[in-house]
Amino acid sequence: MGTDKDFIEYLFLKLGKDVRFSTKAMFGEYCLYYDGKVVAFVCDNRLLIKPTKQSEHLKDICEMDEAYPGSKLYYLVSEDQLDDPQVFIETMKSIAAATPDKKPKKPKT
Numbered sequence: 501m502g503t504d505k506d507f508i509e510y511l512f513l514k515l516g517k518d519v520r521f522s523t524k525a526m527f528g529e530y531c532l533y534y535d536g537k538v539v540a541f542v543c544d545n546r547l548l549i550k551p552t553k554q555s556e557h558l559k560d561i562c563e564m565d566e567a568y569p570g571s572k573l574y575y576l577v578s579e580d581q582l583d584d585p586q587v588f589i590e591t592m593k594s595i596a597a598a599t600p601d602k603k604p605k606k607p608k609t
Contacts, residue, residue, distance in 0.1 A: 507545040534596035543567045548574035554594035
């Protein structure tokens with residue numbers, strides 16, 4: 501099915517004006533970044549947050565679902581839950597803070 505650009509715009513409206521969130525189209529779907537670090541995926545117009553130690557508390561409020569058939573499970577944020585997105589915003593910020601920075605690539609010789 502794929503994710504519509506309208507859903508990405510809707511998602512950014514819900515996430516607020518924090519410019520540290522960004523997306524990148526990948527394989528017909530999107531990665532959601534915070535400070536340049538992958539924190540979630542947007543697949544088939546659904547927000548799927550990475551399962552990490554920082555997102556464990558979501559197990560009580562979110563279902564788990566695959567991003568695509570055969571993928572690992574992610575926390576699925578429903579559109580109703582996006583009406584009050586603060587807990588998800590803070591979770592994604594925590595995931596980014598706990599994710600190590602990319603190591604610089606070695607120059608080619």
